[in-house]
Amino acid sequence: MTEVPVQGGGVPSRWAQFYALTKPRVVQLIVFCAVIGMALAVPGWPDAAQWQRMGAGALGIWLIAAAAAAFNCLVERRIDARMKRTSWRPTARGELSPTQALGFSVALCAAGALILLLWVNALTLWLTLATFVGYAIVYTVWLKPTTPQNIVIGGASGAMPPVLGWAAVQGSLGPEPWLLCLIIFLWTPPHFWALALYRADDYAKAGLPMLPVTHGNAFTRLQVFLYTWILLAATLLPYLMGMSGLLYLVAALALGLRFCWFGWRLWRRYDEALARRTFWFSIWYLALLFAALLIDHYVPIGIR
Numbered sequence: 001m002t003e004v005p006v007q008g009g010g011v012p013s014r015w016a017q018f019y020a021l022t023k024p025r026v027v028q029l030i031v032f033c034a035v036i037g038m039a040l041a042v043p044g045w046p047d048a049a050q051w052q053r054m055g056a057g058a059l060g061i062w063l064i065a066a067a068a069a070a071f072n073c074l075v076e077r078r079i080d081a082r083m084k085r086t087s088w089r090p091t092a093r094g095e096l097s098p099t100q101a102l103g104f105s106v107a108l109c110a111a112g113a114l115i116l117l118l119w120v121n122a123l124t125l126w127l128t129l130a131t132f133v134g135y136a137i138v139y140t141v142w143l144k145p146t147t148p149q150n151i152v153i154g155g156a157s158g159a160m161p162p163v164l165g166w167a168a169v170q171g172s173l174g175p176e177p178w179l180l181c182l183i184i185f186l187w188t189p190p191h192f193w194a195l196a197l198y199r200a201d202d203y204a205k206a207g208l209p210m211l212p213v214t215h216g217n218a219f220t221r222l223q224v225f226l227y228t229w230i231l232l233a234a235t236l237l238p239y240l241m242g243m244s245g246l247l248y249l250v251a252a253l254a255l256g257l258r259f260c261w262f263g264w265r266l267w268r269r270y271d272e273a274l275a276r277r278t279f280w281f282s283i284w285y286l287a288l289l290f291a292a293l294l295i296d297h298y299v300p301i302g303i304r
């Protein structure tokens with residue numbers, strides 16, 4: 001969980017409170033995936049203009065993703081207050097008022113939109129704003145409180161970063177960024193349901209229909225296991241489509257089989273510590289898989 005830095009008196013500083021609303025570590029990984037989408041969109045080493053567009057794109061996407069996270073904290077302040085994991089959030093504790101959170105989210109979103117409009121391109125601006133709406137409104141307001149498939153459908157917005165990154169550099173889209181989007185889309189269920197397994201009581205208390213609450217622990221474990229295999233298959237596509245080389249293939253297989261191994265063990269027998277490890281592995285998995293795509297792009301080995 002993201003810790004809020006605390007000043008001498010035990011009260012987090014105002015800046016730390018606002019910063020915490022942006023779900024910093026989630027957004028860092030989102031921006032990382034977007035930046036890799038950008039790098040893959042440039043055939044060789046970026047020139048000066050491309051570097052500038054990449055920097056502005058990363059900043060704009062960062063600001064709008066942070067705005068979406070802050071908006072989520074605003075909408076969910078009462079739900080967050082009921083869950084142990086989220087009850088520390090400044091909006092849940094009433095340390096930041098709804099007006100302050102809304103003003104902060106609007107300011108971040110406007111700043112990000114302006115940067116994308118002035119220094120990147122209109123396609124990236126509209127796609128990033130659509131992603132904001134997808135997460136902050138469609139997922140948070142509509143899907144999350146109504147269906148256990150909330151994170152599957154809502155996961156589409158979390159999966160957008162490589163598409164945004166690609167659009168920022170090329171100003172158009174092709175099959176490659178959508179393939180990366182598919183990978184994050186299929187990664188989201190095992191990422192989230194591993195956590196939901198050991199946070200099921202929290203979700204039940206908050207009245208949220210997460211899969212372990214509505215369909216039980218065993219069914220959720222089966223879903224985690226199945227998704228790890230579907231994910232493994234999807235991660236082979238960049239190699240099979242000639243987008244990545246052997247280095248990526250080896251990384252995708254090694255990481256994917258490890259994720260399947262976590263899924264298999266979790267499915268066979270529930271163990272809370274194992275569910276926690278599966279969740280944390282999911283984060284390393286995505287970061288390393290995307291790092292492998294990047295390294296492979298600059299150090300191509302084998303047939304493409």
Ligand code: HEM
Pocket residue numbers: 001002025026029030033085150151152154155158159184188191192195283286
């Ligand atoms: C609908 C989609 C998603 C859902 C429901 C979801 C859910 C969650 C939840 C509930 C946590 C909090 C864990 C905690 O407080 O201990 C978390 C953590 C995290 N998620 Fe996701 N996630 C989603 C998509 C993503 C995406 C797209 C990324 C990045 C590309 C991501 C990266 C992370 C990271 C890095 C953390 C760890 C945060 C920390 O260290 O505090 N998640 N996720």
Ligand SMILES: CC(C)=CCC/C(C)=C/CC/C(C)=C/COP(=O)(O)OP(=O)(O)O
Pocket residue numbers: 023026027030061064065066068069072076086128129131132135144157158160161
């Ligand atoms: C513009 C752009 C790139 C937007 C990205 C949107 C975004 C921040 C997606 C990440 C998904 C996320 C933080 C899910 C957390 O689930 P949750 O909200 O259910 O978790 P919680 O219970 O911790 O609030």
